[in-house]
Amino acid sequence: xxxxxxxxxxxxxxxxxxxxxxxxxxxxxxPTAKIVELLFAEAGQxxxxxxxxxxxxxxxxxxxxxxxxxxAKVVEVARxxxxxxxxxxxxxxxxxxxxxxLRQIGVLDWFPVIVSAEDTARHxxxxxxxxxxxxxxxxxxxxxTVYEDTDLGLLAARRAGMRAVDIRTM
Numbered sequence: 001x002x003x004x005x006x007x008x009x010x011x012x013x014x015x016x017x018x019x020x021x022x023x024x025x026x027x028x029x030x031p032t033a034k035i036v037e038l039l040f041a042e043a044g045q046x047x048x049x050x051x052x053x054x055x056x057x058x059x060x061x062x063x064x065x066x067x068x069x070x071x072a073k074v075v076e077v078a079r080x081x082x083x084x085x086x087x088x089x090x091x092x093x094x095x096x097x098x099x100x101x102l103r104q105i106g107v108l109d110w111f112p113v114i115v116s117a118e119d120t121a122r123h124x125x126x127x128x129x130x131x132x133x134x135x136x137x138x139x140x141x142x143x144x145t146v147y148e149d150t151d152l153g154l155l156a157a158r159r160a161g162m163r164a165v166d167i168r169t170m
Contacts, residue, residue, distance in 0.1 A: 007060030028150030029092040029124035031117035070105035088113035088133035127160035
């Protein structure tokens, strides 16, 4: 998340749009294009090229990819469950970014199912991404545990009827 935040600051600076860190984290789990639309509308800057701004933000993140590090406690949970339980990644991010991030931290092959922003019409805080992951894993939502780093994601997990663990408190 810190690398994403730095990328947002860089891309918004030329437009005079500020994004306080607390607000950034409150938007966590929302796809980049939706955040672009929201922030520019709030700033009264209509007609922005959402696809271009989204691409620039993702390029900014990619430029910082080497700084992305795993969250040790979460990786340990996944390592212990690997091969023992069905596991998926359900993210509000775009698939190519999610896969690059998982590859960077060395766990891409741990997850047979990845559900991303492109896979559902509704996004966090709606439960769709988590429900789709459960469907693809062929498991009932009530037996799933979601490890989340955003308030929107925790709400989405609860709405899906899943147990939610806030990794920020691990």
